[in-house]
Amino acid sequence: MSDDRRARAWAAAAAVVDPELPALTIADLGMLRDVTLAGDTIEVTITPSYTACPAMVVIGWEIEAALARAGLGPVRISTVLAPPWTSAWLSPEGRAKLAAAGIAPPPTAPADPGLFAVAAPACPRCASLATERISAFGATACKSLHRCLACREPFEAFKAHGDGSISNTASRDVLS
Ligand SMILES: [Zn+2]
Known part of the structure; x- marks a missing residue:
C-alpha cells in the first residue's frame, strides 16, 4: 500500500515540467532525485539544474499541486545541492x-x-x-x-x- 502511494507520488512529481524548458519534465532533466515516505508526509527530493532559482520555487509549487491533484499529501519538498546537478543526468x-x-x-x-x-x-x-x-x-x-x-x-x-x-x-x- 505505501509502495503504491510512493509510486503514484513519483509518477505525479515526474510529470512536472521545467518552466524554462516546457518540453522536458523534471524527471527527463534528472532533477527528481527521490520520493520517500516519512510517516504520512511524502518527501520529494529535487536537485536544481542551472535553469535558475526562481524556476525551482515554481517547480516546488507545481510538485505540490501535482500531488494534490493525485489525491496525495502532505508534501515536503527537499532541495539537495550535493552532488551538484550535471547535464549528464538528462535521461x-x-x-x-x-x-x-x-x-x-x-x-x-x-x-x-x-x-x-x-x-x-x-x-x-x-x-x-x-x-x-x-x-x-x-x-x-x-x-x-x-x-x-x-x-x-x-x-x-x-x-x-x-x-x-x-x-x-x-x-x-x-x-x-
Ligand atoms: Zn544542418
Missing part, C-alpha cells in the same frame, strides 16, 4: 525530447574535464558536425545559439554543465 527520453524540439542535446561525456574545450554540437536538423557558435546564450541561459554550416539553419544547443566525473554513475551508464 535518454530527455535527450530525445530536446532533439525533437530542435535543440541539440549536450555531449554525453565531457571531452576533457581538465580543459574548457567544448565539442561543437551536431545540427539537430541535418546532423552535420560543421557548426559554429553564434552566441553563448540562446532564448534561456541553459542554451547557446549555433548555426549549421551545411544547411545554414540556426539552432539552439542545451549546454553541457557540471563535472561529469562526480555525476550519478547509474545515469551516466545509461547515457553512454
Whole structure:
C-alpha cells in the first residue's frame, strides 16, 4: 500500500515540467532525485539544474499541486545541492525530447574535464558536425545559439554543465 502511494507520488512529481524548458519534465532533466515516505508526509527530493532559482520555487509549487491533484499529501519538498546537478543526468527520453524540439542535446561525456574545450554540437536538423557558435546564450541561459554550416539553419544547443566525473554513475551508464 505505501509502495503504491510512493509510486503514484513519483509518477505525479515526474510529470512536472521545467518552466524554462516546457518540453522536458523534471524527471527527463534528472532533477527528481527521490520520493520517500516519512510517516504520512511524502518527501520529494529535487536537485536544481542551472535553469535558475526562481524556476525551482515554481517547480516546488507545481510538485505540490501535482500531488494534490493525485489525491496525495502532505508534501515536503527537499532541495539537495550535493552532488551538484550535471547535464549528464538528462535521461535518454530527455535527450530525445530536446532533439525533437530542435535543440541539440549536450555531449554525453565531457571531452576533457581538465580543459574548457567544448565539442561543437551536431545540427539537430541535418546532423552535420560543421557548426559554429553564434552566441553563448540562446532564448534561456541553459542554451547557446549555433548555426549549421551545411544547411545554414540556426539552432539552439542545451549546454553541457557540471563535472561529469562526480555525476550519478547509474545515469551516466545509461547515457553512454
Ligand atoms: Zn544542418
